[in-house]
Amino acid sequence: MSVGSCNNCDIEILDCLTPKFDIERFGMKLVGSIRHADVLLVTGIVTRKLLPRIKEVYDQAPKPIVVIAIGTCACTGGMFKDCYTFKGPLDQVIPVNAYVPGCPPKPEAMLAGVVKLLNK
Amino acid sequence: MGKEIFYFLIFPGLLFSGIVGGFLSWFDRKITARVQFRQGPPLLQPLYDFIKLLTKETLIPKNGSQFTFLIAPVLALFGAVISAVFILLPLFGIKTGFVGDLIVIIYLLNIPSLSFMIGALASGNPLAAVGASREMKLILSYEVPFLLVLISIILKSGMSIKLSEIIAFQAANGAFIGNISGVIGFIVALMCIQAKLGLVPFDMAEGEGEICDGITIEFSGTTYALVNLAKYIMLFVLPALVVGLFFAGMNFEGINILWSVLKVVLVVLLVTLVRNTNPRVRIDQAMRFFWIWMNLLAIVSIILAIFGL
Numbered sequence: 001m002s003v004g005s006c007n008n009c010d011i012e013i014l015d016c017l018t019p020k021f022d023i024e025r026f027g028m029k030l031v032g033s034i035r036h037a038d039v040l041l042v043t044g045i046v047t048r049k050l051l052p053r054i055k056e057v058y059d060q061a062p063k064p065i066v067v068i069a070i071g072t073c074a075c076t077g078g079m080f081k082d083c084y085t086f087k088g089p090l091d092q093v094i095p096v097n098a099y100v101p102g103c104p105p106k107p108e109a110m111l112a113g114v115v116k117l118l119n120k
Numbered sequence: 121m122g123k124e125i126f127y128f129l130i131f132p133g134l135l136f137s138g139i140v141g142g143f144l145s146w147f148d149r150k151i152t153a154r155v156q157f158r159q160g161p162p163l164l165q166p167l168y169d170f171i172k173l174l175t176k177e178t179l180i181p182k183n184g185s186q187f188t189f190l191i192a193p194v195l196a197l198f199g200a201v202i203s204a205v206f207i208l209l210p211l212f213g214i215k216t217g218f219v220g221d222l223i224v225i226i227y228l229l230n231i232p233s234l235s236f237m238i239g240a241l242a243s244g245n246p247l248a249a250v251g252a253s254r255e256m257k258l259i260l261s262y263e264v265p266f267l268l269v270l271i272s273i274i275l276k277s278g279m280s281i282k283l284s285e286i287i288a289f290q291a292a293n294g295a296f297i298g299n300i301s302g303v304i305g306f307i308v309a310l311m312c313i314q315a316k317l318g319l320v321p322f323d324m325a326e327g328e329g330e331i332c333d334g335i336t337i338e339f340s341g342t343t344y345a346l347v348n349l350a351k352y353i354m355l356f357v358l359p360a361l362v363v364g365l366f367f368a369g370m371n372f373e374g375i376n377i378l379w380s381v382l383k384v385v386l387v388v389l390l391v392t393l394v395r396n397t398n399p400r401v402r403i404d405q406a407m408r409f410f411w412i413w414m415n416l417l418a419i420v421s422i423i424l425a426i427f428g429l
Contacts, residue, residue: 019156019157019158022153022158022159024149024153024158024159024160024161025158025159025160025161025162026161027161027162027165027168027169031333032333032334032337033333033336033337033338035179035337035338035339035340035344036333036336036339036340036344038172038176060179062176062177062178062179062340062341063176063177064175064176
């Protein structure tokens with residue numbers, strides 16, 4: 001879910017589904033509805049308009065769910081930390097299980113983060 | 121009484137169809153991945169998915185009818201298991217006292233699709249209502265060509281509507297796929313199965329990304345696990361029905377076991393390849409396709425069957 005990102009991280013997430021960095025090897029696939037999902041990937045700083053919406057989406061997901069913050073913006077706010085619409089890094093809004101820093105993180109870094117969570 | 125429970129729950133019923141359906145669903149995902157130059161999921165992936173879904177919490181939407189929403193996946197699973205039993209018992213050559221015939225099978229095969237629709241409409245989500253309305257239109261479209269193909273099969277097998285007699289006729293006189301009307305009928309039946317299973321090019325009811333998994337959007341946890349299990353069983357049952365109608369069923373003596381298994385896998389392979397090479401069509405294009413072209417082909421198949429070709 002993109003809560004105010006520049007969409008670069010979203011493009012890199014879609015790269016994970018392509019044949020070069022195939023994520024279906026680990027048995028993961030893209031689902032259309034939050035109610036079928038086990039992993040919620042969040043990109044972007046949490047803007048003022050999207051703050052109630054990310055909370056709503058998190059409430060709609062059936063627990064147990066894993067939240068991964070993708071990109072520097074989601075982890076700490078990055079260079080937009082002093083912006084007027086910045087409403088806190090992601091872990092002050094919803095509980096986060098893993099952080100994948102990078103601007104944007106390479107698909108290998110995202111896969112490494114996911115595999116670390118799987119092995120835990 | 122004990123034998124009937126065994127048939128419904130274990131042997132060609134819930135357990136057996138569930139396991140074989142899970143294997144065929146893995147096969148479908150693996151072939152899809154290989155065609156796209158990827159690796160695919162590991163073999164037990166459908167089992168892992170099912171067990172994982174059982175351990176997640178089930179969320180019930182506030183705005184719908186809650187009892188109907190919860191009972192719909194159970195009805196779908198029930199319909200899938202019952203049609204599995206009535207299709208697989210004649211296919212495996214098990215003689216029972218039931219004089220079931222094709223009409224009962226057609227009725228029972230409609231129960232899963234209708235239950236998904238009822239569940240989607242009971243959830244109170246507008247995207248699910250869009251998916252359910254598309255599913256309704258799709259059911260109206262693919263039922264008629266399928267029935268016409270069944271008429272051509274009945275004409276060719278000497279006016280018998282029991283599945284066991286159709287298979288026995290083919291064992292004596294050669295499989296129905298051998299003649300021209302059989303080939304045309306098989307093509308129409310394949311397209312109707314593709315629509316019934318909700319696979320591309322006819323998956324506009326469960327449109328991933330467009331209406332966010334429309335018809336199954338509100339199911340989560342155990343209800344979604346039952347929905348998936350019903351889909352796995354349908355992926356096994358419908359190709360098995362096509363094998364029984366066109367490819368002379370299954371035969372379990374010696375080397376014919378391998379040949380029977382390969383026949384079902386071949387039909388699933390054709391379904392997967394059609395799924396991978398086509399885009400999704402709109403609902404009006406699908407209705408035009410089924411009402412005009414598939415009906416024409418089915419009528420041609422009936423005329424050729426009357427002439428004995």
